[in-house]
Amino acid sequence: xxxxxxxxxxxxxxxxxxxxxxxxxxxxxxxxxxxxxxxxxxxxxxxxxxxxxxxxxxxxxxxxxxxxxxxxxxxxxxxxxxxxxxxxxxxxxxxxxxxxxxxxxxxxxxxxxxxxxxxxxxxxxxxxxxxxxxxxxxxxxxxxxxxxxxxxxxxxxxxxxxxxxxxxxxxxxxxxxxxxxxxxxxxxxxxxxxxxxxxxxxxxxxxxxxxxxxxxxxxxxxxxxxxxxxxxxxxxxxxxxxxxxxxxxxxxxxxxxxxxxxxxxxxxxxxxxxxxxxxx
Numbered sequence: 001x002x003x004x005x006x007x008x009x010x011x012x013x014x015x016x017x018x019x020x021x022x023x024x025x026x027x028x029x030x031x032x033x034x035x036x037x038x039x040x041x042x043x044x045x046x047x048x049x050x051x052x053x054x055x056x057x058x059x060x061x062x063x064x065x066x067x068x069x070x071x072x073x074x075x076x077x078x079x080x081x082x083x084x085x086x087x088x089x090x091x092x093x094x095x096x097x098x099x100x101x102x103x104x105x106x107x108x109x110x111x112x113x114x115x116x117x118x119x120x121x122x123x124x125x126x127x128x129x130x131x132x133x134x135x136x137x138x139x140x141x142x143x144x145x146x147x148x149x150x151x152x153x154x155x156x157x158x159x160x161x162x163x164x165x166x167x168x169x170x171x172x173x174x175x176x177x178x179x180x181x182x183x184x185x186x187x188x189x190x191x192x193x194x195x196x197x198x199x200x201x202x203x204x205x206x207x208x209x210x211x212x213x214x215x216x217x218x219x220x221x222x223x224x225x226x227x228x229x230x231x232x233x234x235x236x237x238x239x240x241x242x243x244x245x246x247x248x249x250x251x252x253x254x255x256x257x258x259x260x261x262x263x264x265x266x267x268x269x270x271x272x273x274x275x276x277x278x279x280x
Contacts, residue, residue: 011036012133013053015060017046017079018095019067023118027061030122035059035129042067043079056087058136059129062112064096064103073098077110084111085163088195091132095120111170147203148194149187161188169196174267186250193246201245204238208249213256217275221262224276239272 014035018024019042028037038057040046043066050057060083064076073096080092092112096103099117107115113135114128151162168175169192177185177192186205193203211219222237238247249255255263266272 012059013038013057014129015040015046015049015057015062015083017041017043017060017066018063019065019070020063027125030126031129034126043075043082046079047082050086056090058087058090059133060090060092061095061125061129062092064094064098064107073103073106077106080107080110080112081163081167084166088166088169089136091136093128093132095125109171110167147190148199149190151187151191162191165191166195168192186248189246189248196246198245202242203246203248204242205248205250206238208251209254213259214275216256217259217262220259221272222274224274226276234274237272237274239266 012035014031014037016024016027016031016037016039018027018039021041024039024041028039031037038049038053040049046062062076062079062083064073065071066075066079069075076094076096076098080094083090083092093114093116094104094107094112095116095118097118099115104115113132116125116128151158165188175192177188179185189205190203193199206216206219208216210216218235218237220237220239222240223235225234249263262272
């Protein structure tokens with residue numbers, strides 16, 4: 001007697017967290033064809049399940065309104081943070097009827113990659129999960145993060161800092177890092193970049209005290225040939241070179257007031273001009 005070996009690849013593990021048994025049952029039936037579905041009704045059950053499995057789950061579909069406060073999103077928010085603290089490469093999608101603008105923004109700020117309002121069309125849900133599973137596979141197959149600087153040591157303070165870095169790494173806004181000289185602000189900036197989905201993109205650093213105001217503006221925004229004495233060629237600036245990666249502005253508090261206004265415009269709407277550019 002011979003057995004035929006299956007050529008189908010193993011199913012991707014998926015954690016489904018929702019306290020509505022009917023939703024869990026119906027979604028599990030829809031998703032189990034393509035995913036190894038693990039279900040939990042509460043935040044504590046989800047964490048216990050992960051401990052029992054002994055490995056991280058690359059995809060999670062999480063409701064915000066979980067017991068003991070199903071009418072509040074706080075349990076769901078807490079679970080998002082805990083899942084990403086345990087595995088920063090996990091992709092957490094929110095499936096919730098608590099889809100106010102504030103809840104969506106906060107979930108994405110915490111690191112969720114998608115927010116799908118209830119009731120969700122099964123085909124749409126499948127498509128979103130497939131999309132994020134493929135993105136994670138590409139990220140995992142990418143080259144090692146050669147520029148990553150390790151953060152050594154364990155203490156309540158350093159562990160809390162690590163969790164903050166994970167939470168803010170993919171924040172859709174600029175991050176301000178404060179601290180006295182020598183405490184490791186540049187190290188935190190490095191970790192923010194390499195813990196984020198921008199890890200394969202450029203990480204550039206500029207010291208705002210190392211240039212005259214005119215040269216600093218050219219370094220940041222680029223220059224047009226002839227913009228100032230010595231500007232013999234048109235060049236791109238660090239904002240352009242960083243692209244969708246990360247730009248660290250060291251000693252940003254020393255930025256000249258005139259450049260602060262121009263940088264604010266970049267932060268607000270992403271708009272800037274090369275030094276010497278003639279605007280109409």
